[in-house]
Amino acid sequence: MLTNLAQCGDDVDRAAAGSVTAPESECNVACSGDNQYICGGGSRLSWYLWKGTPLYVWNYPTGTAAGRYEYLIGGVVIPLLTTSGVNGKYTFVEKFGTGPPNSTGAYELDVTLTGDPSKAWRPMHVKTDVFCSASITLPDKVGRQINIGGWSGTSTFGVRLYWPDGSPGVPGVNDWQENVNELSLQKGRWYPSAMILTNGSILVVGGETGSNGPPQPSLEILPRPPGAGVYTAEWLQRTDPYNLYPFLAILPSGGIFVAYYNEARILDERSFNTIKTLPNIPGAVNNPGAGRSYPLEGTAMLMPQYAPFTAPLGVLICGGSTIGAAIALDNCVSSQPESANPAWTIERMPSQRVMPYMTALPDGTFMILGGAYQGAAGFGLATGPNLNAVLYDPSKPLNQRMSVMANTTVPRMYHSEAILMQDGRVLVSGSDPQDGKNPQEYRVEVFRPPYLLSGRARPSFTITNKDWAYGAQVSITVRLNGGGATRVSLMGAESSTHGNSMGQRTLFPAVSCAGATCTITAPPRANVAPPGWYQLFLLDGPTPSTSTWIRLGGDPAGLGNWPNFPDFKKPGV
Numbered sequence: 001m002l003t004n005l006a007q008c009g010d011d012v013d014r015a016a017a018g019s020v021t022a023p024e025s026e027c028n029v030a031c032s033g034d035n036q037y038i039c040g041g042g043s044r045l046s047w048y049l050w051k052g053t054p055l056y057v058w059n060y061p062t063g064t065a066a067g068r069y070e071y072l073i074g075g076v077v078i079p080l081l082t083t084s085g086v087n088g089k090y091t092f093v094e095k096f097g098t099g100p101p102n103s104t105g106a107y108e109l110d111v112t113l114t115g116d117p118s119k120a121w122r123p124m125h126v127k128t129d130v131f132c133s134a135s136i137t138l139p140d141k142v143g144r145q146i147n148i149g150g151w152s153g154t155s156t157f158g159v160r161l162y163w164p165d166g167s168p169g170v171p172g173v174n175d176w177q178e179n180v181n182e183l184s185l186q187k188g189r190w191y192p193s194a195m196i197l198t199n200g201s202i203l204v205v206g207g208e209t210g211s212n213g214p215p216q217p218s219l220e221i222l223p224r225p226p227g228a229g230v231y232t233a234e235w236l237q238r239t240d241p242y243n244l245y246p247f248l249a250i251l252p253s254g255g256i257f258v259a260y261y262n263e264a265r266i267l268d269e270r271s272f273n274t275i276k277t278l279p280n281i282p283g284a285v286n287n288p289g290a291g292r293s294y295p296l297e298g299t300a301m302l303m304p305q306y307a308p309f310t311a312p313l314g315v316l317i318c319g320g321s322t323i324g325a326a327i328a329l330d331n332c333v334s335s336q337p338e339s340a341n342p343a344w345t346i347e348r349m350p351s352q353r354v355m356p357y358m359t360a361l362p363d364g365t366f367m368i369l370g371g372a373y374q375g376a377a378g379f380g381l382a383t384g385p386n387l388n389a390v391l392y393d394p395s396k397p398l399n400q401r402m403s404v405m406a407n408t409t410v411p412r413m414y415h416s417e418a419i420l421m422q423d424g425r426v427l428v429s430g431s432d433p434q435d436g437k438n439p440q441e442y443r444v445e446v447f448r449p450p451y452l453l454s455g456r457a458r459p460s461f462t463i464t465n466k467d468w469a470y471g472a473q474v475s476i477t478v479r480l481n482g483g484g485a486t487r488v489s490l491m492g493a494e495s496s497t498h499g500n501s502m503g504q505r506t507l508f509p510a511v512s513c514a515g516a517t518c519t520i521t522a523p524p525r526a527n528v529a530p531p532g533w534y535q536l537f538l539l540d541g542p543t544p545s546t547s548t549w550i551r552l553g554g555d556p557a558g559l560g561n562w563p564n565f566p567d568f569k570k571p572g573v
Contacts, residue, residue, distance in 0.1 A: 069410075073117055095130070143551070187216050196531060200555060208244065243260035245293055245500045253527070282333055316332060320354060326374065330349050354372050357496060363489070368390040370431075421446070463548055467551050467554070481543075485539075491547070518538075
């Protein structure tokens, strides 16, 4: 029997609360679930201390094994969304019209020029407010980026396109193109999600009609098929406003996985009707109604896929919060939606996190970064920035996969992002909490994972064929350093916002080597790897090369010829 203990927790929580033992006779209240047992008393809690095999083990690497945060460059933008470009640069978009008065709403960062910020940042321009929009990279031959939706009025219907040009060290000249009178969504959307379908077209899901407006419980396709309207979704209507920025994924066996609030389902790829409903996603031990998508914001990733790509796809969701009290969650959940009877597995995190953001690394691990210890997503709704990074390694046994890594000194709360860089670092940006305590954050950092701090020489490769067909055999010329097993990984082009990495996918295709030549077998079909752009990494043991962008599956929807309007530049197919 303990005094002064307000909630469940670890023994360190008991000690921190100053709880001491009390006479057992003061424990006299029957448990509500089973009155045969006693559950505490007045201002008392029964105390049970597990002394068996630990239920979870967190690793605490030190030195270079913990990775390292590094300052990269002072910013000119408080981004709400970042995207990795196939031109080797990184695009940032921010609130425009509701943001700083001197902002152009968009910038491009060339990390090879960070010694001269005036050259590293290229101002770009949007015409409407991209506040809480969605972005993905298109599978056309130049890897255009598309940005969808926005804050209010015509911006919620916005469809904006950017053709990445230039190269590292060489400035580009292209800019965002937009004309809502020529090209627009059918429904205005604030906080939508987007992804590329297996046929190469664009799926746009959910959102609200505008800033704090009614739900937009529907799905639509771009380019709009002849005669097609929107597809109404009861599950989006019913769970508003806790389903914004839903997590989306194409499944290898067919279908579209969607996770939102505390629910998940699989949709038919043509009709968008539900073909399978998963069990509800577990939340807190004392509140199963906790949520995982904005505004109870967690972060999600697809588990690595390995050749021959016959295993069910895994989904990982970390963090989130509860309705009302806004108690941040201290767990990750994972499932395999395609399995016959999918269930959710809970793994405890080393700390609570709401508004975290996660990015996949080329070795098959994941970095969990930022967020807050308590609250919900939104301006001024969270407290206690979480400065610690966590590495999640799905190759390890359950409940032993998390390592507590290095800390940053920069709070990254609402509107923070992380994306994988071509050199294997993680680009970390943003934070716009507007809480009177933590600043609007212009500084850009990188997180350098342990594989870049080991002192091992990095492998390298050259490649001629950068436009792959499904199942193709592709040769690369390699330089290895004897660091271990040779692998290659394909990392989907990603756009990061609100804990959602749209386009993220990690694949390890088959590879065989003879001397300095390795042959890669491309993934077999679009359900395994949707058509689009991927970073190709060569791994020599744990150490990755610098990546090269390749395109897989072509442009099956002919997006290179879209949109056919005078204000939009088209690359062709």
